[in-house]
Amino acid sequence: MSASQSQMGNKTGIALKCFVYPVLFIVAGLFCANDASSSFPVAPPQEYGRVVIKNYSRAAGLAPVVFDHWLHRARFTCRLCHVDIGFAMQSGGTGIKAGTNEKGFYCGSCHNGSYTFEDRKVFASCSTKGSDAGNPRCERCHSLDRKVKKEYDFATFTKNLPKGGGGNGIDWEGAEERGIIKPVDFIPGISVKRKPLKPQGDFTIKSRGKWIKADIIFSHKKHVKWNGCEVCHPDIFPSTKQGSLNFTMFDILDGRYCGVCHLSVAFPINECGRCHTKPVQ
Amino acid sequence: MKAFSFMIVFILVFSAMSLAQTGVKKKRPLPYEYGTVVINNYSSKAYMAPVVFNHWLHRANFTCRLCHVDIAFAMKAGTTGIRAADNMKGYYCGSCHNGKMQWQDRKVFEACSKEYDHKDMRRCERCHSLDKDVKREYDFSKFTEKFPKERFGNGIDWEKAEAEGYIKPIGFLPGISVKRPPLKIQKDFSLEPKVQGMPQIIFSHKKHIVWNGCELCHPEIFSGVKKGLTKYSMPEIFEGKYCGACHGLVAFPLLDCQRCHTKAVLEAPEQQPEQKEPPTHGFLNRFDGGNMPCPQLLLTAH
Numbered sequence: 256m257s258a259s260q261s262q263m264g265n266k267t268g269i270a271l272k273c274f275v276y277p278v279l280f281i282v283a284g285l286f287c288a289n290d291a292s293s294s295f296p297v298a299p300p301q302e303y304g305r306v307v308i309k310n311y312s313r314a315a316g317l318a319p320v321v322f323d324h325w326l327h328r329a330r331f332t333c334r335l336c337h338v339d340i341g342f343a344m345q346s347g348g349t350g351i352k353a354g355t356n357e358k359g360f361y362c363g364s365c366h367n368g369s370y371t372f373e374d375r376k377v378f379a380s381c382s383t384k385g386s387d388a389g390n391p392r393c394e395r396c397h398s399l400d401r402k403v404k405k406e407y408d409f410a411t412f413t414k415n416l417p418k419g420g421g422g423n424g425i426d427w428e429g430a431e432e433r434g435i436i437k438p439v440d441f442i443p444g445i446s447v448k449r450k451p452l453k454p455q456g457d458f459t460i461k462s463r464g465k466w467i468k469a470d471i472i473f474s475h476k477k478h479v480k481w482n483g484c485e486v487c488h489p490d491i492f493p494s495t496k497q498g499s500l501n502f503t504m505f506d507i508l509d510g511r512y513c514g515v516c517h518l519s520v521a522f523p524i525n526e527c528g529r530c531h532t533k534p535v536q
Numbered sequence: 537m538k539a540f541s542f543m544i545v546f547i548l549v550f551s552a553m554s555l556a557q558t559g560v561k562k563k564r565p566l567p568y569e570y571g572t573v574v575i576n577n578y579s580s581k582a583y584m585a586p587v588v589f590n591h592w593l594h595r596a597n598f599t600c601r602l603c604h605v606d607i608a609f610a611m612k613a614g615t616t617g618i619r620a621a622d623n624m625k626g627y628y629c630g631s632c633h634n635g636k637m638q639w640q641d642r643k644v645f646e647a648c649s650k651e652y653d654h655k656d657m658r659r660c661e662r663c664h665s666l667d668k669d670v671k672r673e674y675d676f677s678k679f680t681e682k683f684p685k686e687r688f689g690n691g692i693d694w695e696k697a698e699a700e701g702y703i704k705p706i707g708f709l710p711g712i713s714v715k716r717p718p719l720k721i722q723k724d725f726s727l728e729p730k731v732q733g734m735p736q737i738i739f740s741h742k743k744h745i746v747w748n749g750c751e752l753c754h755p756e757i758f759s760g761v762k763k764g765l766t767k768y769s770m771p772e773i774f775e776g777k778y779c780g781a782c783h784g785l786v787a788f789p790l791l792d793c794q795r796c797h798t799k800a801v802l803e804a805p806e807q808q809p810e811q812k813e814p815p816t817h818g819f820l821n822r823f824d825g826g827n828m829p830c831p832q833l834l835l836t837a838h
Contacts (some may be wrong), residue, residue, distance in 0.1 A: 338791065339687075358565050358677070361792030381825040447687035449794040453733050485791045490561045493774045495731050502559060511559030 300424035304328070304520040305488050306346045312397055316351065319399040324520050326407050328384035329416075329430075330372070331445070332440040333516075334483040339446045340364045344491075344515050353381035362396075364445055372439075421523045428477070438481060454479045458497065459533055469531035491515050565789075567691035568592070568676035571786040573613045582620070586666040591786050592690050593674050596697075597639075599707040600782075601749040606713045611781050620648035629663075631712055648773055672683045689788050695743070705747060714822035721745060726799050730769065757781050 285389055298305070304324030312319045327336065336342050340361060343349040348363060356363035359379075365372070368379030394403050416435055419426035430436045441448065459472040478487070491512060494500050500512070507514035507524060517524050571591030579586045594603065603609050607628060610616040616628060623630035624647075632639070633648030645659055652660070661670050684706050686693035697703045706716065727737040744753070757778060760766035766778075773780040774790060775823075784790045 337561060338564070341566070342562035343563035355566065414771075447686075449792070452735065452793060452797070455731070455733055484793050486561070488793070489770065489774045489790055491559055493558070494771045496769075496771075499771070500559075506559060515559070515561055 279469055300324070300413075300422070303422045303424075303523075307399055308347060308349075308351060309399075310347055310350050311352055317393060317397040318401050320396045321398045322396070322408070323405070323409075325409065325425075326412065326512060328427070328438070328520065329412070329436045332438045333480040333486050334481060335438075335440055335442060338483065338485040339442065345452065345510070353383050356380040364442060370442075420529070421526055422521070431480075440481075451479075452484060460497075462531060462535070467527065467531055469528070470533040470535055471530045472532050473530075489523050500519075541697075564688070567680075567689070568641040570690045570789075571595070575614060575618065576666075577614055577617050578619060579664060583667050585664040586659065587663045588665045589663070590672070590676075592676065592692075592736060593679070595694070595786065596679070596703045597703070597705060599705045599747040599749075601752050602705075602707050602709060602713065605749065605751045611785075612776070617798060620650075622814070624649060631709065686788070688792055689786075698746075707747075707749075717752060729797065735794075735797040736797050737796045739796075 306324060307319050308322060309319035312437070331425040337344055341349075342361065351361045355361055358365070359367055362380040364370075365377050366380035368376065370377045378395060380396065381393075382390075394401060398405075413423070413425055417426040417429040417433065418424055419429065421463045427436070431438065440446070454475040457472055457474045457476065460473055462468075488495060492500060502512045504524075506512055508518070510518055513530075514524065522529055571589060573589040574586050575589060576586035604611055608616075609628065618628045620626050623633065626634055629647040630642050633647035635643065637644040645662060647663070648660075649656070652726060662673070680690070680692055684693040684696040684700060685691055686696075696701070698705065707713070722741040724740045724742065725737055727739060729735070729737060754761065758766055768778045770790075772778060774784070776784065779796075780790065788795055
């Protein structure tokens with residue numbers, strides 16, 4: 256190699272170091288940045304899991320919808336809403352329209368004015384008829400930044416529920432075990448019963464982080480209780496073969512895989528020890 | 537420069553991976569949305585709105601085979617590459633939508649045409665309707681009101697709907713279809729799932745050929761008619777291959793595990809079933825002398 260050539264090589268090296276690499280990293284960062292949940296959610300218990308839905312509200316002259324996930328999860332299984340009714344598991348991902356609710360889909364599956372729950376009629380959701388405009392019923396959901404007294408207060412509702420952990424600060428599993436909550440898994444006219452499949456035994460997932468000295472124990476049995484098979488398979492975890500999906504904590508923090516629930520509604524991801532339970536020798 | 541090109545490849549792969557949103561849960565399409573195909577190969581370039589094709593309406597009236605074999609539509613959105621000129625010549629949509637075909641005492645409206653005036657624009661909009669406020673002639677909820685209901689997909693039990701006489705899908709189009717004597721149907725058989733503990737799959741040729749004949753699935757989707765030739769797994773099906781060509785898009789979706797995984801699990805899965813003479817089934821004997829033409833691992837005569 257001649258001197259001029261090696262000089263050229265050096266120049267390319269310097270250019271790579273000073274300019275090309277940083278630019279490429281920024282470009283890569285831009286591609287990888289995901290609007291789903293790039294910042295870690297920190298919310299007080301009563302707000303954890305809250306979903307603000309604003310696909311069409313503002314355009315229709317209404318306040319965005321504030322959806323209290325804790326109230327619904329206390330009464331219905333995850334499967335019921337996210338499989339049978341078909342809600343997406345990303346806020347704004349369903350694109351709910353008033354007309355769709357009125358036809359009896361999405362919120363309108365229960366909030367139709369005729370569905371009865373615990374001896375009371377569930378209030379009807381949207382109506383596209385003009386006469387209903389300004390109805391105080393609208394504000395039960397369309398309530399962002401409005402002074403609306405919610406019918407169910409978090410503190411009162413959860414007073415008797417066992418406490419524990421982050422998120423809503425409720426031990427939801429324990430609450431069901433003790434019979435304080437009994438999530439409903441069937442809506443007549445919408446759900447169709449299937450014979451339950453036998454849940455696979457608990458298995459271990461090897462932790463890749465050298466700094467965390469515990470493997471993950473995954474329990475299908477615990478998960479199928481509220482999720483059935485269909486919340487997770489095949490959309491979130493397409494493969495049912497262990498080890499064929501190669502995801503990392505970064506993916507999870509990005510709101511994918513376990514992060515679909517364990518970032519926003521189920522116990523949060525910063526409770527490392529709840530999944531990483533098996534000490535590694 | 538090697539490092540540089542490596543970086544480029546790394547970034548491209550990484551960004552592609554991050555853009556492909558796997559591991560998330562999207563909304564389940566509503567019954568009237570399920571199976572809808574948006575076709576935009578050439579529409580936008582011709583200053584037309586993309587076509588919105590209602591699969592539910594057509595599947596209620598015609599067999600799968602008629603459109604996907606006799607007329608030869610692809611089974612993946614946008615891969616047929618339909619042109620206005622093709623339709624005008626009487627291919628694809630123009631096979632029926634030619635302004636002449638009679639269907640239940642009415643003439644089927646004509647698809648694309650070269651000459652048109654402003655009155656015809658409404659006809660264009662019957663198909664070229666994406667993001668347009670077009671009143672459809674057939675309303676899903678009215679059309680399917682009395683149909684037996686099922687879980688997921690269009691929310692219709694199409695099989696039962698035919699059995700109860702609500703739908704009578706047509707499998708023959710004069711001038712296009714040519715009748716062949718039907719082949720004898722192979723019996724139902726079971727497939728062993730790879731995940732231990734999952735119930736076996738019971739596959740029914742009888743149920744599938746009613747609307748599909750042989751030609752919809754063989755040889756393109758399932759090329760192997762000999763055991764072990766076509767190897768596939770659930771992830772491939774989820775990607776839209778094999779069973780996923782229909783189940784997940786237009787037929788009942790893959791979310792409904794128990795509709796295929798129906799057979800009870802054997803008590804002792806470790807025990808290998810004893811080797812028997814390959815079972816002989818129906819018409820396939822003619823091709824391979826009795827070897828069971830199953831694309832999966834284990835097969836038991838059911």
